[in-house]
Amino acid sequence: xxxxxxxxxxxxxxxxxxxxxxxxxxxxxxxxxxxxxxxxxxxxxxxxxxxxxxxxxxxxxxxxxxxxxxxxxxxxxxxxxxxxxxxxxxxxxxxxxxxxxxxxxxxxxxxxxxxxxxxxxxxxxxxxxxxxxxxxxxxxxxxxxxxxx
Amino acid sequence: xxxxxxxxxxxxxxxxxxxxxxxxxxxxxxxxxxxxxxxxxxxxxxxxxxxxxxxxxxxxxxxxxxxxxxxxxxxxxxxxxxxxxxxxxxxxxxxxxxxxxxxxxxxxxxxxxxxxxxxxxxxxxxxxxxxxxxxxxxxxxxxxxxxxxxxxxxxxxxxxxxxxxxxxxxxxxxxxxxxxxxxxxxxxxxxxxxxxxxxxxxxxxxxxxxxxxxxxxxxxxxxxxxxxxxxxxxxxxxxxxxxxxxxxxxxxxxxxxxxxxxxxxxxxxxxxxxxxxxxxxxxxxxxxxxxxxxxxxxxxxxxxxxxxxxxxxxxxxxxxxxxxxxxxxxxxxxxxxxxxxxxxxxxxxxxxxxxxxxxxxxxxxxxxxxxxxxxxxxxxxxxxxxxxxxxxxxxxxxxxxxxxxxxxxxxxxxxxxxxxxxxxx
Numbered sequence: 001x002x003x004x005x006x007x008x009x010x011x012x013x014x015x016x017x018x019x020x021x022x023x024x025x026x027x028x029x030x031x032x033x034x035x036x037x038x039x040x041x042x043x044x045x046x047x048x049x050x051x052x053x054x055x056x057x058x059x060x061x062x063x064x065x066x067x068x069x070x071x072x073x074x075x076x077x078x079x080x081x082x083x084x085x086x087x088x089x090x091x092x093x094x095x096x097x098x099x100x101x102x103x104x105x106x107x108x109x110x111x112x113x114x115x116x117x118x119x120x121x122x123x124x125x126x127x128x129x130x131x132x133x134x135x136x137x138x139x140x141x142x143x144x145x146x147x148x149x
Numbered sequence: 150x151x152x153x154x155x156x157x158x159x160x161x162x163x164x165x166x167x168x169x170x171x172x173x174x175x176x177x178x179x180x181x182x183x184x185x186x187x188x189x190x191x192x193x194x195x196x197x198x199x200x201x202x203x204x205x206x207x208x209x210x211x212x213x214x215x216x217x218x219x220x221x222x223x224x225x226x227x228x229x230x231x232x233x234x235x236x237x238x239x240x241x242x243x244x245x246x247x248x249x250x251x252x253x254x255x256x257x258x259x260x261x262x263x264x265x266x267x268x269x270x271x272x273x274x275x276x277x278x279x280x281x282x283x284x285x286x287x288x289x290x291x292x293x294x295x296x297x298x299x300x301x302x303x304x305x306x307x308x309x310x311x312x313x314x315x316x317x318x319x320x321x322x323x324x325x326x327x328x329x330x331x332x333x334x335x336x337x338x339x340x341x342x343x344x345x346x347x348x349x350x351x352x353x354x355x356x357x358x359x360x361x362x363x364x365x366x367x368x369x370x371x372x373x374x375x376x377x378x379x380x381x382x383x384x385x386x387x388x389x390x391x392x393x394x395x396x397x398x399x400x401x402x403x404x405x406x407x408x409x410x411x412x413x414x415x416x417x418x419x420x421x422x423x424x425x426x427x428x429x430x431x432x433x434x435x436x437x438x439x440x441x442x443x444x445x446x447x448x449x450x451x452x453x454x455x456x457x458x459x460x461x462x463x464x465x466x467x468x469x470x471x472x473x474x475x476x477x478x479x480x481x482x483x484x485x486x487x488x489x490x491x492x493x494x495x496x497x498x499x500x501x502x503x504x505x506x507x508x509x510x511x512x513x514x515x516x517x518x519x520x521x522x523x524x525x526x527x528x529x530x531x532x533x534x535x536x537x538x539x540x541x542x543x544x545x546x547x548x549x550x551x552x553x554x555x556x557x558x559x560x561x562x563x564x565x566x567x568x569x570x571x572x573x574x
Contacts, residue, residue: 003516003571006516007516007571012572037528038511038528038543039533039536039543040542061542062512063510063511063513064512064513064572065513124512124516127512
């Protein structure tokens with residue numbers, strides 16, 4: 001059934017039991033992002049320890065896809081160098097914009113490969129990317145990366 | 150009154166016979182966003198394009214004459230349909246452009262001479278809207294206030310989803326220059342008391358602007374079609390694509406006397422009276438507001454859509470939609486965890502039913518419905534402040550139309566229950 005290809009068990013698990021949720025202090029960069037078509041929103045904070053992403057905390061409201069995606073994001077980036085986290089983001093964005101034709105690399109994306117089915121629904125791609133956009137923006141605000149990159 | 154023979158009507162709409170998502174019959178409940186088009190409309194556009202296509206209001210050849218006739222006949226037809234005279238109907242690309250036209254014309258009036266003074270705005274003047282407006286009838290007014298220094302004020306909405314008129318005397322005063330409001334909310338379905346608002350506006354000398362996008366296509370129950378002349382509004386807008394017509398064509402209605410006095414918005418070809426290097430004068434309305442080449446085939450198509458609606462009868466359409474609305478309100482009301490946003494009876498209410506499902510985000514409800522072949526809209530429906538008023542980010546919205554069978558709403562209910570099951574709420 002098509003629904004199951006979008007709503008993989010991993011996604012529903014993250015939606016029901018989100019990881020790292022809640023806004024925490026201190027933080028080095030914060031971003032607020034909205035999806036203007038549906039009104040979903042997220043506030044996401046990044047705390048850095050040198051080059052490392054020490055913590056990502058967030059709060060917001062949104063559909064299962066957007067909430068699960070940000071939960072998976074925290075698993076993928078906390079404790080890793082910011083540079084590597086952005087490389088993971090690039091892989092995720094490529095997967096999401098691939099219209100279901102991009103083969104995901106599980107070594108890079110881990111649980112995020114579950115979003116491969118979402119990529120077939122263009123209307124939901126923005127949902128999956130909302131948290132990642134906030135993450136990148138928060139890194140920029142924290143001066144961890146160049147805004148141009 | 151003849152009831153609508155839905156099975157027969159559906160044969161005119163080829164798209165309604167198609168399937169979606171694994172061979173599911175399409176249940177199209179998103180006509181509030183855009184309606185489907187019958188063969189008669191497609192045929193009218195095709196016939197115009199194949200036989201009469203030419204630029205209108207210029208050229209001495211036969212095609213130019215025929216094209217002009219087709220364009221102007223459609224205008225007269227559309228005008229009569231909404232209780233207007235032909236020169237009170239301006240073609241535009243959509244209703245949004247119509248509101249912007251008024252707002253920009255008023256902005257232009259604010260910096261021009263005394264001849265346009267009645268449209269001029271400045272600090273101390275007020276524009277009044279409502280909290281239930283579509284962004285199209287809100288943002289242009291916010292912008293106009295920003296440009297002119299006027300102040301924006303608004304009516305609130307009650308918990309039931311009605312306009313809160315309790316402070317009407319404080320809101321609409323001698324300072325009010327414009328009172329802009331929707332005839333029927335595109336989220337709540339609420340039909341607003343036009344007469345009360347028009348009377349109040351005229352008492353204080355304010356201009357009224359009616360967003361009729363959700364009323365003209367459907368009629369208003371208990372009346373036949375929408376009649377701007379009888380309603381007494383100064384301006385009104387509606388869109389072709391929501392009333393079986395093509396996209397790319399909409400209408401601005403303005404009382405003759407006002408259109409004659411109002412400065413233009415877009416300027417250039419076709420809208421002039423006389424052009425000299427040093428300056429120009431402008432054509433009388435409606436041409437004054439139709440600069441450049443227009444959407445002629447689409448206007449002809451909209452004329453055919455009006456014919457189609459008239460053939461079925463606006464009274465019959467409104468009655469059919471009332472039955473569909475009653476079924477939606479009843480069926481959704483029976484599902485535990487479903488909350489209807491808007492009036493829960495069909496009293497002064499049209500065929501727009503928005504709702505939330507506890508524990509399931511509207512986007513996810515919409516996705517499950519889609520897997521059942523049911524097309525609805527999810528989100529804030531371009532009425533974000535209204536959703537903020539109700540403390541919710543989004544809703545699911547079902548908007549049936551004249552071609553929906555009563556049985557189709559059952560598929561919606563089935564899909565909503567399936568969403569609850571899927572997300573285990």
